[in-house]
Amino acid sequence: MSQQAEATSPPDTSASYDGLRLSHLTKTFPGFTAVNDLSLDVPRGSFFALLGPSGCGKTTTLRMVAGLETPTDGTIELAGQDITHAKPYRRPVNTVFQNYALFPHLDIFENVAFGLRRRKAGDVERQVEEMLALVELEGQARKKPAQLSGGQQQRVALARALINKPEVLLLDEPLGALDLKLRRGMQIELKRIQTEVGLTFVHVTHDQEEAMTMADTVAVMNKGVIEQMGSPTELYENPRSTFVANFLGKSNLIEGQVTNRASDFLTVDMQGITVSVPADRAHTDGDRGWVGIRPEKVLIGPEGAELDAPGNTIPGGVISDVSFVGVSTQYLVRMPWGQELEVFAQNTGRVEIFPEGTKVELSWRPEYAFLLDASQDALAGAQDDNV
Amino acid sequence: MADTTRRRGWVGYALFLPAAAWLLVFFVVPFYSLFATSLYDQSGSDFRGWEMTYEFGNYADAIEQYWQPLLRAILYAGIATLICLVLGYVLAYAIAFKSGRWKTLLLVLVIAPFFTSFLLRTLSWQLLLADDWYIVDFLQFLHILGPDDRLLNTPVAVITGLAYNFLPFMVLPLFASIDKIDHRLIEASGDLYANPVAAFFKVTWPLSLPGVVSGTLLTFIPAAGDYINAQLLGNTNTRVIGSVIEGQFTDANNSAIAASLSMSLMVIILVMVFLYIRRAGTEDLL
Numbered sequence: 001m002s003q004q005a006e007a008t009s010p011p012d013t014s015a016s017y018d019g020l021r022l023s024h025l026t027k028t029f030p031g032f033t034a035v036n037d038l039s040l041d042v043p044r045g046s047f048f049a050l051l052g053p054s055g056c057g058k059t060t061t062l063r064m065v066a067g068l069e070t071p072t073d074g075t076i077e078l079a080g081q082d083i084t085h086a087k088p089y090r091r092p093v094n095t096v097f098q099n100y101a102l103f104p105h106l107d108i109f110e111n112v113a114f115g116l117r118r119r120k121a122g123d124v125e126r127q128v129e130e131m132l133a134l135v136e137l138e139g140q141a142r143k144k145p146a147q148l149s150g151g152q153q154q155r156v157a158l159a160r161a162l163i164n165k166p167e168v169l170l171l172d173e174p175l176g177a178l179d180l181k182l183r184r185g186m187q188i189e190l191k192r193i194q195t196e197v198g199l200t201f202v203h204v205t206h207d208q209e210e211a212m213t214m215a216d217t218v219a220v221m222n223k224g225v226i227e228q229m230g231s232p233t234e235l236y237e238n239p240r241s242t243f244v245a246n247f248l249g250k251s252n253l254i255e256g257q258v259t260n261r262a263s264d265f266l267t268v269d270m271q272g273i274t275v276s277v278p279a280d281r282a283h284t285d286g287d288r289g290w291v292g293i294r295p296e297k298v299l300i301g302p303e304g305a306e307l308d309a310p311g312n313t314i315p316g317g318v319i320s321d322v323s324f325v326g327v328s329t330q331y332l333v334r335m336p337w338g339q340e341l342e343v344f345a346q347n348t349g350r351v352e353i354f355p356e357g358t359k360v361e362l363s364w365r366p367e368y369a370f371l372l373d374a375s376q377d378a379l380a381g382a383q384d385d386n387v
Numbered sequence: 388m389a390d391t392t393r394r395r396g397w398v399g400y401a402l403f404l405p406a407a408a409w410l411l412v413f414f415v416v417p418f419y420s421l422f423a424t425s426l427y428d429q430s431g432s433d434f435r436g437w438e439m440t441y442e443f444g445n446y447a448d449a450i451e452q453y454w455q456p457l458l459r460a461i462l463y464a465g466i467a468t469l470i471c472l473v474l475g476y477v478l479a480y481a482i483a484f485k486s487g488r489w490k491t492l493l494l495v496l497v498i499a500p501f502f503t504s505f506l507l508r509t510l511s512w513q514l515l516l517a518d519d520w521y522i523v524d525f526l527q528f529l530h531i532l533g534p535d536d537r538l539l540n541t542p543v544a545v546i547t548g549l550a551y552n553f554l555p556f557m558v559l560p561l562f563a564s565i566d567k568i569d570h571r572l573i574e575a576s577g578d579l580y581a582n583p584v585a586a587f588f589k590v591t592w593p594l595s596l597p598g599v600v601s602g603t604l605l606t607f608i609p610a611a612g613d614y615i616n617a618q619l620l621g622n623t624n625t626r627v628i629g630s631v632i633e634g635q636f637t638d639a640n641n642s643a644i645a646a647s648l649s650m651s652l653m654v655i656i657l658v659m660v661f662l663y664i665r666r667a668g669t670e671d672l673l
Contacts, residue, residue, distance in 0.1 A: 068574055088577040101575035105593045114589075118580035160579065 016080045019044040020065065020168050020200060025074035027060050034060040036224035037074070042168070042202055042217075044079075047194050049203045049215035053247070053381070057224040058204045059098075062170050065202065066095045078167050089118070094161035095170040099177065100153050102145035108132070108156055109141040115164040131163045134193065151182045158190070162197060171203040175210065187214055208248045212236065220244050222381065236294075240283045242372050245292050247381035252298070252341045253290040253372065258282075265366060271337040273314055276366035288374035295342040297368040300331060300360050301351075307363035314362045317341070322356050329353050333360060425646035432640050445647040453631050453648060460627035461655070463542065463617070464610035467549035468557075471606045472599065474550070475557035479598070480591075482558075483566040497558050509548055509619050516544050516620070540622040548616035556605040564598025565591070600667050608656055628652055 020042040027035040035057040042048045050058040063069040065076055067088030075084045083091050094115065102111050112128045121127070132138050135155035145153055154174060161169055174190075175183045191214050194201050205211050211218045212232035219229040220243070228235055228244045236248050245251035256270035265276040270291050277291065299307045307313060320340060321332035324347075331343040331354070343362065345351060354360060424437070425445055431437035450457065482493045500508055515522060516538040526532040538544050568591060576586040592599075614629030621627075628648060635645035 066578055068578070087582075088574075089580045089582050093578075095575070095578045097571060097575055097578075099571065101569065101571040103572060103575070103590060114576070114581075115579035118585055118589075164579070 017041065017077065018079050019046070020202065021077040022061070022065070023075045023077070025061065025064060025076065026072045027057070027064060027069060028072045033224050035064070035071075038221075038224070038226060039074075040219055040226060040229065042200060044200055045198050046216045047191070047201045047203065047214055049205060049211035049218045050221055051205055051208060051211040051218050051247075052221035053206055056221040058206075058221045059172055061221070062095070062172055062202065062204045065168065066093055066170055067091050092164075092167040093170060094164050094166040095172060096154075096157045096161050096174045098172045098174070100145075100157040102153055102156055102160070104145055107142050107144055108137065108148070111145065111156055112159045112163055114160060119164075127163060131159045134162070134196070135159045150178055151186065154178060154186060155189075158193070162193070162199070165197075166199065168200045168202055171201060173205055174203070175205075175207075183210070190214060212248070220247060222247075237368075238281055238370055239292070240372070241380070242290060242292075242376040242378055243381035245370070245372060245381070246379065250295055250342060251292045252295060253292050253378045254339060254341070255374070255378075256289055256291045256371075258284075258287050258289060258371075266371065268371065271335070275314075275369060277369045277371045278367055281367075281369065282371040284371055284373035286374055290372040290374060290376070290378055292370045292372055293364050293368060295330070296328070296344040296346070297364050298341065298343045299363045300333070300343045300345055300354070301363075302354070303359040303361060305361050307361055308365065312363055312366075317360045317362050319354055319356050319358045319360060322354065324353065331360075333362060421646050421649055424642050425650050427643040427646075429641060429643045431643070433642070437642065442643065445643050446651060449644045449647040450651060452644075453628065456626050456631045457628045457648070457652065457655070459625065460611050460614075460617075460629065460652070461659075463546050463549060463625075463627060464607050464613075467546050467553065467610050468603050468607040470546070470550040471554050471557040472603060475554055475561050475602060476595075476599075479558050479561035479565050483562055483568075484570070494559075494562065497555050497562075500555065505552065506615065506619075509552065509615055512544065512548050512551065512620055513539060516547070539620065540625075542621065542625050544620035545617045545625050545627075548620045549610045549613065552613075552616065553606040553610050556609070557602040560601040560605060561595065561598040564595045564601075568594045596667060600664060603663075604660060608660070611656055612652065 021040075023039050025035055025038045026033070038057075038061060050061060052058045060069060064071050067083070067086060067090075071084060075082055077083065078092065083093075103114065106114070109128055109132075112131055113124050116124045116127060128141070129138070132141060135158055137152060137155055137159065140148065140152065145156065148156065154177075157174070171190075175186050178186060187210055190201075190203075203211070203215060212235075215232065217229065218232055218235055220227045220235065222243050228240045235244060239245040239248065239251070242251075242253060245253065254270050256268040256275070258266055259269050259274070260267040261279065261282070264279050266279060266282050268275050268277055268289070268291055275291060282289070301307045303315070314335070316336040317333040319331050320334045323330045326347065328344045328347050331345065332340045333343055334340050341362065345353075347353075423439065426439060426441050426443065427437040427445075428440040428442055429445060429448070478497070482490060482497075486493050514520065517523070518537050518539065523532060523538055526538075527534060527536070532538070538547075572590055572594070573586055576590045577583075581589055612629050614627050614633065617625050617627040618630055632645045632648050632652075635641045635648065639645075
């Protein structure tokens with residue numbers, strides 16, 4: 001499956017863009033730049049995720065859209081209107097805050113009704129009840145926030161924002177405080193609600209799995225800039241930088257020398273072995289680069305086995321670590337040039353599980369490989385497994 | 388299991404013991420003695436001795452004679468408390484939310500007046516409000532005061548003195564309450580279409596109510612009993628109940644009336660506080 005793209009089109013320059021548009025947005029604090037010349041379009045009705053490690057500027061970006069921070073430079077437009085300097089209480093934007101920020105002195109009903117009452121909206125009673133039904137909190141209306149569980153408080157925060165039918169709903173790590181099981185449940189719930197109400201969601205998270213399962217479009221942020229933006233599959237299958245390759249899932253990155261880039265496929269001399277990389281997956285113009293391959297794309301077999309087309313094989317590996325995780329087996333394979341590669345073998349039952357010390361052959365289909373710029377840090381964005 | 392609960396209970400009582408003993412000796416006993424005194428026959432004196440006649444009529448006598456200073460004390464204390472609330476709220480809000488790294492210093496400054504004696508501080512207001520000093524001159528210049536009007540020895544001076552002296556008792560609990568307010572709640576209210584005024588009245592103010600209640604009580608109760616301000620800054624027509632009680636205990640040597648006035652003042656304040664707390668509805672916030 002070649003990843004030709006639903007590549008994101010360059011920002012549409014027509015004046016009447018109906019989504020959320022950030023242009024050259026910059027925010028500097030004394031001593032550092034939190035967001036640096038960031039431009040992006042969030043299409044109306046989409047579920048958009050801003051993904052990045054803590055301190056990458058994603059929350060600052062969100063706060064600028066909410067009006068809680070003033071941009072140092074750049075503009076924010078919403079449905080064709082410049083809201084860069086509009087007061088937060090005059091923007092058709094609502095936020096689900098990281099710690100929910102529910103009003104402790106008001107009951108659930110009044111928390112949810114807060115925005116409607118400020119705007120003197122009619123029919124508060126019915127709207128609040130509908131909203132509480134949507135988030136499955138009927139019957140809790142007269143409780144105080146402190147009497148609810150974390151998951152319930154999270155849903156109140158969501159209801160309190162959603163009831164105002166904002167042009168854009170901002171979610172700042174909304175699931176961060178929940179335990180794993182609840183978080184998975186809420187991810188599905190959030191996605192359901194977004195589909196149901198059809199509003200634009202901008203979701204800030206550091207959890208790549210959360211971003212990938214929920215969002216239509218993910219923008220990976222690092223050090224105040226967007227590294228790459230696209231659909232979850234596009235980002236995962238065809239990362240353009242080592243940061244994206246490592247931050248979204250795992251990647252094996254192997255140093256190589258480009259020997260020929262004449263055709264649709266580049267040939268790369270990877271530690272003495274010639275491998276091919278599709279031209280549209282090569283993200284460097286240099287002679288050197290990192291050949292990248294996802295661990296689950298690597299085939300593993302005993303020494304001398306024919307894993308793929310004849311000749312398409314990388315010999316000389318020795319298994320240095322095996323961990324059996326049920327659905328798959330995760331191997332570390334030490335290669336002749338000293339590097340350890342990760343290999344995930346699906347546990348189909350048809351392949352044996354190799355013990356540590358076994359000599360193995362590795363192989364992968366050329367169309368799954370990608371090539372990244374050699375100047376980038378091969379460890380950028382690498383992290384411990386996300387739980 | 389039963390053992391540990393019993394032991395915990397024992398430790399609990401032990402911890403209460405010192406304070407309970409203190410209160411027994413210095414509150415319950417004097418209180419009982421005061422109450423008993425309030426029922427003595429008024430014709431007694433310290434020289435001839437007192438006779439317990441269960442004279443409940445003392446209360447009627449006391450209130451009939453001295454309802455004016457009693458009411459005055461409550462009125463002055465009430466106005467001073469309101470002034471303290473306005474000044475104190477603004478100050479506490481500024482210290483809690485706007486002072487940044489100066490917070491501690493400003494708090495020290497709030498309590499700094501306590502390093503001088505209460506009496507001295509009140510006496511210095513005599514100088515500040517004196518007829519020929521700048522404040523009076525300036526107010527006369529603005530025609531707020533007539534050419535012969537004065538501040539010293541007026542109710543205004545008494546209330547000013549009270550408000551000044553009890554301001555820290557208002558500021559500190561207010562600060563404690565406002566400082567605790569999670570700033571993100573105010574951001575959230577802005578995000579939910581509350582302009583700054585609405586955000587204040589719908590979020591900040593209700594969340595600071597515990598501080599408002601304890602601050603007003605800590606200001607009002609001592610201010611209602613205070614008579615130094617009325618004596619030093621007021622005139623004969625600004626006499627407050629504390630002053631009457633003192634006079635009855637000493638010069639007039641009528642301990643029975645003095646004691647019934649003390650009891651009355653206490654009961655009135657207790658009832659007012661009770662109604663106030665019920666009204667403020669802060670039982671579950673306190």
